[in-house]
Amino acid sequence: MDRNSPPPAPPRKRLTIVDYLLFASVIGLIVFASYRVNDVLVYHWNWSRVFGFIIRFDEETGSWVANLLMYGLATTLRLAVWGTIFATIIGILMGYWRTVDNLTLRIISRSYVELVRNIPPVVFIFIFYFFISSQLFPALGVDDIDRDGYIVNTWAFWILFGDPALLSNFLAGVLCLAMFEGAYVTEIVRAGIQAVPKGQWEAARAIGLSRTNVLKDVILPQALRKILPPMAGQFITLIKDSAIVSLISIQELTFLATEVAATTTKVFETWILVGAMYFVLCYSFALLFAWLERRAARSRR
Amino acid sequence: MLDAHAKPLVEITGMCKWYGDFSALFDINLTVHEGEKVVVCGPSGSGKSTMIRCINQLEAHQKGTIRVDGVEVSPELKNIEGIRREVGMVFQSFNLFPHMTILDNLTLGPTRNRGISKKEARDLAMHYLERVHIAEQAEKYPVQLSGGQQQRVAIARALCMKPKVMLFDEPTSALDPEMIAGVLDVMIELAEEGMTMIVVTHEMGFARKVADRVVFMDQGEIIEVAEPEQFFSNPQSDRAQLFLSQLLGH
Ligand SMILES: Nc1ncnc2c1ncn2[C@@H]1O[C@H](COP(=O)(O)OP(=O)(O)OP(=O)(O)O)[C@@H](O)[C@H]1O
Numbered sequence: 426m427d428r429n430s431p432p433p434a435p436p437r438k439r440l441t442i443v444d445y446l447l448f449a450s451v452i453g454l455i456v457f458a459s460y461r462v463n464d465v466l467v468y469h470w471n472w473s474r475v476f477g478f479i480i481r482f483d484e485e486t487g488s489w490v491a492n493l494l495m496y497g498l499a500t501t502l503r504l505a506v507w508g509t510i511f512a513t514i515i516g517i518l519m520g521y522w523r524t525v526d527n528l529t530l531r532i533i534s535r536s537y538v539e540l541v542r543n544i545p546p547v548v549f550i551f552i553f554y555f556f557i558s559s560q561l562f563p564a565l566g567v568d569d570i571d572r573d574g575y576i577v578n579t580w581a582f583w584i585l586f587g588d589p590a591l592l593s594n595f596l597a598g599v600l601c602l603a604m605f606e607g608a609y610v611t612e613i614v615r616a617g618i619q620a621v622p623k624g625q626w627e628a629a630r631a632i633g634l635s636r637t638n639v640l641k642d643v644i645l646p647q648a649l650r651k652i653l654p655p656m657a658g659q660f661i662t663l664i665k666d667s668a669i670v671s672l673i674s675i676q677e678l679t680f681l682a683t684e685v686a687a688t689t690t691k692v693f694e695t696w697i698l699v700g701a702m703y704f705v706l707c708y709s710f711a712l713l714f715a716w717l718e719r720r721a722a723r724s725r726r
Numbered sequence: 727m728l729d730a731h732a733k734p735l736v737e738i739t740g741m742c743k744w745y746g747d748f749s750a751l752f753d754i755n756l757t758v759h760e761g762e763k764v765v766v767c768g769p770s771g772s773g774k775s776t777m778i779r780c781i782n783q784l785e786a787h788q789k790g791t792i793r794v795d796g797v798e799v800s801p802e803l804k805n806i807e808g809i810r811r812e813v814g815m816v817f818q819s820f821n822l823f824p825h826m827t828i829l830d831n832l833t834l835g836p837t838r839n840r841g842i843s844k845k846e847a848r849d850l851a852m853h854y855l856e857r858v859h860i861a862e863q864a865e866k867y868p869v870q871l872s873g874g875q876q877q878r879v880a881i882a883r884a885l886c887m888k889p890k891v892m893l894f895d896e897p898t899s900a901l902d903p904e905m906i907a908g909v910l911d912v913m914i915e916l917a918e919e920g921m922t923m924i925v926v927t928h929e930m931g932f933a934r935k936v937a938d939r940v941v942f943m944d945q946g947e948i949i950e951v952a953e954p955e956q957f958f959s960n961p962q963s964d965r966a967q968l969f970l971s972q973l974l975g976h
């Protein structure tokens with residue numbers, strides 16, 4: 426035999442009869458569903474009414490301006506970004522507490538995680554929202570911050586937090602979401618910390634580093650590197666989960682979509698459109714993260 | 727070889743340790759004086775690692791006392807970091823910090839603990855890297871080095887803290903045979919400069935060359951303490967004889 430001959434080609438993957446049947450039944454289902462909607466329900470599709478809520482033509486200024494659904498999308502994005510930032514802070518703290526010797530800290534962090542994971546999200550959000558809006562915000566004086574509007578009326582503020590009039594509403598949404606997602610981040614961080622080999626702790630202690638420095642200089646940098654992929658996934662989950670804060674009247678995409686659906690009575694169009702908007706948003710982030718991960722893997726020695 | 731008036735650096739008296747109900751160490755008594763080199767050997771599971779890990783309290787003992795340079799170490803000790811800075815440790819599996827360059831591995835301890843400037847720490851690190859003969863690798867990451875080089879970096883990292891005593895836990899057991907000599911050479915140089923050393927190893931050549939005393943352990947107890955020549959040629963206990971015959975048998 427000739428050593429230099431090319432390796433045999435791998436067997437081709439071919440579609441079988443079962444695959445064709447599956448495709449056919451999926452298409453059949455879609456056709457049937459649209460037939461039911463069009464002919465049995467006698468539904469009149471009207472996409473243009475709904476599209477007008479993404480961008481509309483302003484007669485007065487003679488230009489195209491963003492409308493409700495775009496505002497909602499922007500709020501959802503802001504919620505996701507701030508929610509992730511706070512959830513990460515909560516998650517790193519609680520995740521570390523999950524791994525310490527101190528029993529009190531372990532009980533606190535464990536209770537937090539179990540509480541969030543074993544109550545339906547809606548119920549948790551209602552309870553927590555009640556606490557925030559009736560106790561926390563009045564105590565902090567959130568509504569009185571910056572009465573004169575020096576900071577609030579700047580561009581940067583609008584981009585970061587949206588409409589100042591809705592600030593406490595927005596912050597409540599961020600906090601609810603962060604508390605909720607923080608529990609899942611906690612578990613990711615805990616797994617990351619525990620995945621750092623024991624020898625790293627010992628070597629760091631052996632050169633006399635303080636507890637804080639062991640964590641800050643040696644353990645967390647390695648743990649965080651390991652948890653970047655699951656954290657990216659959690660960020661996308663958070664975008665989807667953000668829809669839940671529409672229940673406490675946070676004016677994000679799902680909340681505004683409910684209003685649009687009610688005013689236009691075009692229920693199917695609205696929700697299909699909103700679904701597409703979420704999909705584009707989440708899938709773009711998924712592609713971005715996958716790309717970043719590939720780049721990081723390549724640059725690693 | 728040993729100065730009779732040297733002060734005791736590590737004093738272990740009546741030390742016992744349990745893992746749950748399992749007695750890992752029982753009634754350990756050992757004093758190591760300044761400048762002395764002690765080799766610890768014994769069968770696998772005899773408690774060698776556990777004993778030296780108690781000295782810098784990576785493991786807590788439950789009975790007896792351990793003094794390092796006159797200070798008693800215990801799990802309750804507030805300033806345990808202070809003791810650890812005086813005690814360098816080298817592990818079987820190197821345990822370099824993989825996310826840092828070689829240089830950063832070395833400067834981390836001094837900058838964080840000794841409060842010295844980046845520049846000073848750098849000079850210190852380069853000095854020790856030269857001593858272990860790998861100064862040219864300073865900017866690389868641990869994975870880019872061979873096992874032997876990594877272990878020498880680990881030795882330099884411990885030395886950067888200017889420890890009073892160095893602990894080695896089977897520093898050459900994880901190395902390919904051709905890497906062992908380089909690490910042992912560094913350790914021999916260190917010994918010749920007068921460093922106080924406690925070395926868990928089965929390298930008999932090393933023990934013969936540098937050890938003042940050999941400590942033989944079995945089942946969590948110190949069975950025999952002797953000078954290397956005497957221990958290797960004429961061990962007193964049956965267990966040491968058995969251990970040596972097995973070691974030489976291979
Ligand atoms: N964390 C632990 N929990 C329970 N038992 C342990 C633990 N660490 C060590 N032991 C037990 O204590 C005994 C002594 O272990 P030690 O690692 O000190 O042995 P050793 O002499 O260093 O052996 P080796 O030559 O294999 O490294 C062993 O029987 C081991 O199983």
Ligand SMILES: [Mg+2]
Pocket residue numbers: 774775776895896
């Ligand atoms: Mg061992």
